[in-house]
Amino acid sequence: MGLPTVTTEAVSDIAPTTAQANGTITDTGGSPCSLRGFVFGLASHGDPGNIAPAVSAYENSCQQRGTFSYGGFDIELSALVKNTTYYVRVWARNNAGYSYGDEVNFDTLEGVYPGALYSPRTKINKVGVNYDSAETTTLFAPDVTKLDDEVVAIETELGINVKGGHADLKARLEWIESQLP
Incomplete structure (x- = not known):
């Protein structure tokens, strides 16, 4: 052996x-x-x-x-x-x-491409998720945007209504496409 x-x-x-x-x-x-x-x-x-x-x-x-x-x-x-x-x-x-x-x-990769905020934008996709119940309504609809040949951004607004109250969240994420799973 x-x-x-x-x-x-x-x-x-x-x-x-x-x-x-x-x-x-x-x-x-x-x-x-x-x-x-x-x-x-x-x-x-x-x-x-x-x-x-x-x-x-x-x-x-x-x-x-x-x-x-x-x-x-x-x-x-x-x-x-x-x-x-x-x-x-x-x-x-x-x-x-x-x-x-x-x-x-x-x-390892560097992370987000620093010039992404200044690149020309072309929208490539829009997806959404809705969840409704008697007490809660959630809407999640991100805009997926291709900024240039490698950089992708997601911008989204998340709205939540709970028993008459309301909260909004806005977020933006950017990354290099080659880093995507």
């Missing part, structure tokens, strides 16, 4: 504070893997070798427990810092120990 073999795949679904780490168990080493996951951090490190992720040089680790054979898997990395480079490695453990894949890096 030997160590598992794993491959770190490119990180996907990158946003300002989250990203999806992807990896593949390509060989279990003759024994099913009981743990698999990723180590990640702000600095590049060499292969940790046959050690647990918690004692590797990486600042963070995440894992899944179970009985795993060959195949791909992913885990969402969260609480990341926007506009920052991260280094990631996949890992897996079987009865013989731990094995790590090659390191890949990615940059």
Whole structure:
């Protein structure tokens, strides 16, 4: 029996504070893997070798427990810092120990495009939701607007009537389209 073999795949679904780490168990080493996951951090490190992720040089680790054979898997990395480079490695453990894949890096996104307020606007969609009961009426009707090739904005008014009272809320959100799930 030997160590598992794993491959770190490119990180996907990158946003300002989250990203999806992807990896593949390509060989279990003759024994099913009981743990698999990723180590990640702000600095590049060499292969940790046959050690647990918690004692590797990486600042963070995440894992899944179970009985795993060959195949791909992913885990969402969260609480990341926007506009920052991260280094990631996949890992897996079987009865013989731990094995790590090659390191890949990615940059989290910056967030809202600062020039969005000054871009030409083209309305692309309007959706609405109504909820009515004897005591409450809620109207939610956002305007989804494409500001330029990448930036999208949502403007909405939310009106709520509760037993004769009334409250209005107006909000505006903007983001780069590539950050959308």
